[in-house]
Amino acid sequence: MKQVVQNYKSGELAVLDVPVPGCKPGGVLVRTAYSLISTGTELMKVSEAGMSMLGKARSRPDQVAKVVQSVATNGVPATYRKVMGKLDSYTPLGYSLCGVVEQVGTGIDDVAVGDVVACAGNEHALHAELNWVPKNLYARVPDGLASRHAAFGTVGSIAMQGVRRGEPQLGEVALVIGLGLIGQLVVQLLAASGVRVVGVDPDPARCELAERLGAAACGDPASAAVEAAVAELTGGHGVDQVYLAAGGGSNQPVELAARLSRDRGRVVDIGKCRLDLPWNAYYEKELDVRFSRSYGPGRYDPAYELEGRDYPIGYVRWTERRNLECFLDLVARGRVDVEPLVSHIADFDDAVETYQNLKDGDLKAVAVLFRYAEHAGEAKAPAVAVPVVKPRSGGVPTPARSAKAPVRLAFVGAGNYATSMLLPHLAQRDGVELSTVVTTTALSGANAQRKFGFAEATTDLDAVLGDKSIDAVFVVTRHSSHAELTREALLAGKAVFVEKPLALTEDDLAGVLAAVEESGNDRLQVGFNRRFAPLLNEAKKRFGARTGPANLRYLVNAGRLQQGSWYLQQGTEGSRFAGEGGHFIDTASWLIGADPVSVYAVATSGNDDLQVVLRYPDGSTATVSYVTTGAPSFPKETLDLVADGKVLRLDDFVRASVHGPKRWVSSRLPKARDKGQNAELAAFIKAVRTGGPMPVPLDSLVATTAATLAVQAGLAGGAPVTLARTR
DSSP: OEEEEEETTTOOEEEEEOOOOOOOTTEEEEEEEEEEEOTTHHHHHHHHHTSOHHHHHHHOHHHHHHHHHHHHHHOHHHHHHHHHHHHTSEEEOOOEEEEEEEEEOTTOOSOOTTOEEEEEOTTTSOSBSEEEEEGGGEEEOOTTOOHHHHTTHHHHHHHHHHHHHHOOOTTOEEEEEOOSHHHHHHHHHHHHTTOEEEEEOSOHHHHHHHHHTTOSEEEOTTOHHHHHHHHHHHTTSOEEEEEEOOOBSOSHHHHHHHHHEEEEEEEEEOSOBOOOOOHHHHHHHTOEEEEOOTTSTTTTOHHHHTTOOOOOTTTOSSOHHHHHHHHHHHHHTTSSOOGGGEEEEEEGGGHHHHHHHHHHTSSOOSEEEEEOTTOGGGTTOSEEEEEOOOOOTTOOOOOOOOTTSOEEEEEEOOSHHIIIIIHHHHHTOTTEEEEEEEOSSHHHHHHHHHHHOOSEEESOHHHHHTOTTOOEEEEOSOGGGHHHHHHHHHHTTOEEEEOSOSOSSHHHHHHHHHHHHHHOOOOEEEOOOGGGOHHHHHHHHHHOOOSSOOEEEEEEEOOOOOTTOGGGOHHHHOOHHHHHHHHHHHHHHHHHTSOOSEEEEEEOGGGOSEEEEEEOTTSOEEEEEEESSSOTTSOSEEEEEEETTEEEEEETTTEEEEESSSOEEOSSOOSSOOOSHHHHHHHHHHHHHHOOOOSSOHHHHHHHHHHHHHHHHHHHHTSOEEEEEEO
């Protein structure tokens, strides 16, 4: 296997082939997916290795003292040989990673082969393809947390232990000096604890980042703005805690800490900065100086780290491992966001070049990750299946009907969308009979019957499915029931119109398609209405055929949901994007004229704002930006399609334009936004009446649903998801 090593004498960095570690009792063998470079600790070590012997001695006076003691005890020759032997050896780098358990040692029963774990320790979580990790230095990664984010676990635990040492309380004000990797995490942890934070760093970009991640104010240590912010937030008393997360040889951080602390404030040293405490300043305020020792209780205790002896929770609440588990949970729940900290992801094979670029300053970074060749952390979800369906021959035939006979419809569900966007178009349509409405509550059915003229209202779904006079069933219920209701209606031989989404899981989708194959009934339409919008169809016609790859950008300014909306019930109804993202994927695929072959998705904290990149067979790409944090006054949907020297633009279904050899702009604003529901319903009714093809091919509906499902898989895995066609 390969491992990153350094020779401390020469400063040489290398990726060496070394033996695979054995899986000893009391631990697990982990194949690394991502490992994190500590841009503070590791770069300090790398920089020291490049110094002269005198420089090394000056930077590590503690080690010089040990050498002097050894000379007194063992003599100069023996000490020289010992020191040179240690210096002229390869030493490992790294201490924070995420990977997949490949082998389980005896005595381990809390994880199994294939589980994704975050690992800690400068002897066990190394930049290496495989690591043996003892029990108390790994933690299972929560479902849905991307492997590259879980790789921050150890560094996050260091920041968390520092915050715990400060004992923050709700409403307090803290000062964080140094906004590197640790400092940025400390800012977020404090903000999550109800503490207002002022950050200090000479780098304006890091100050801006910290403010985006929750700091109340940030600035240069020499800036009067920092002191003004502290005075304003504390009423002139000074901050309750100071966290020293800076490095270097300057004594400025500890002096600034004394100046901006309140009387009897707490100063916590997390980093490795100079600590020449100004005695008068610290004495006069009786400041409480504390040190934070790495990841938490258990660190440097062989019985805990190597032998797996845990401390009773009643005596030690937060150990190394419990800190690690807590940090992973916070990231998984969106309370801490590490994605903005990722400045660069490098292939593991490029480790030496990456370290050199960091050391030379060519790569400016807060956090850098190594990505390993096999992407073990994404092994559980590398692809989403796109089934190819062939209905069984001899299945349910399309019933013969008189051209004058009305199409009889049943509605399952009569909520807001059904009553505002579908039924008004159907109630007055010639050749349509609203036969039955099925609801779970009698009153909602009675209301729909009264408003739209249904012949009957009932709560008995089976009676509707068994009624041979009903031609088509509309499924307009909550998302979690769509797949099962669609399956039942298909098996009953009905044409089905189901509002998006068709399915929330791959198993749900497979169940629907199994019903198609079993019954031979493929009379299915999903409510992807935007491809039927008249304005967009006119724009597509004006754009014309294309010869080269297209680039499509779709901005969806979705806005915030009202408190209590059932869309927020993600545990049962799926994510918000799972519920409506198919609209935008379907529209993009229809405009490009193909089904996507891969999906890559990234999200902000809490997965509220998404960037979804779709790739198509001819090299075309579509980016769907689904955001909830935009201004309500901005249009909800804007779209641009670029190809062959032409640009198609759609502005929220009220205006469209095409720019190319000939320019076209829609002539006037319509009375209302027409997103295609009426035209879609007309096409569906026509297909049911005539027995002709459904408005959208089944393969396309399946491909769009699979691509929507792949978004969640991509967020969990942190890598592009292949859409693999299966039979």
